[in-house]
Amino acid sequence: MPQHIVGNWKMHGTSRDLGELAALAAAGPIAHAALAVCVPATLLSRASLVLSASAVALGGQDCHAEPAGAHTGDVSAEMLVDAGARLVILGHSERRLRHGETDADVRAKVQAAWRAGLCALVCIGETEAERTAGRTLPVVLGQLAASVPGGPPAGRLMLAYEPVWAIGTGRTPSGAEIADVHAAIAARLPPGVPLLYGGSVKPENAREILAVSHVDGALVGGASLKAADFLAIAQAARHHEGP
Ligand code: PGA
Secondary structure (H helix, E strand, O other), rough: OOOOEEOOOOOOHHHHHHHHHHHHHHOOOOEEEEEEEEEEEEEEHHHHHOOOOOEEEEEOOOOOOOOOOOOOOOOEEEHHHOOOOOOOEEEEEEHHHHHOOOHHHHHHHHHHHHHHHOEEEEEEHHHHHHHOOOOOOHHHHHHHHOOOOOOOOOOOOOEEEEEEEHHHOOOOOOOOHHHHHHHHHHHHOOOOOOOOEOOOOOOOOOOHHHOOOOOEEEEHHHHHHHHHHHOOOOOOOOOOOOO
């Protein structure tokens, strides 16, 4: 199976940056890697034109639980689909921590994504204080149980384990630490649901991280903004037996 290499542009990118997506499209298929990029909502329509003839999938970074309504500033899953998205990141720690999103909110958004036909990429992960207190597994498994509904439609769910303290910091857990958490999560996932690692994945550490057991891919923030770095990470993908 390929490993899923998903870029998360966060609140970066204007029309000037569409050339990075063109460079991804021009690179053609990469062995053992399935690529996707989640851009700001403002770029989705133009990004979908740039990526239309490529194998690179396009995603959003959040959605509202309702299909439409009086929700100023929000974007629905149906709108993401209309703009060309095939997946959506949900429950990223930046939204859980800075926008007060609860597990129940995330769960409702996952259901919205499925209603609209999107693949939901749900993020879970512990803070540094939780890890120091030895609570990593209960926190992560609690988020998994409460924010991911059962019975995902085939191909419509991916998980990302993202330790909050590893996001944008240049610090990563050891391979053994990632393996421990991934094994515990994988044991609770339905068969065929890919489990990605995220948090300071760079070209320099991608090979080591993507070789860890139960790591079915990577969710890449800062290093996804430049096509050369993102492609270097994708080139570290390996054939593996997982989902
Ligand atoms: P980072 O972000 O790669 O910049 O650490 C990852 C993420 O937040 O998804």
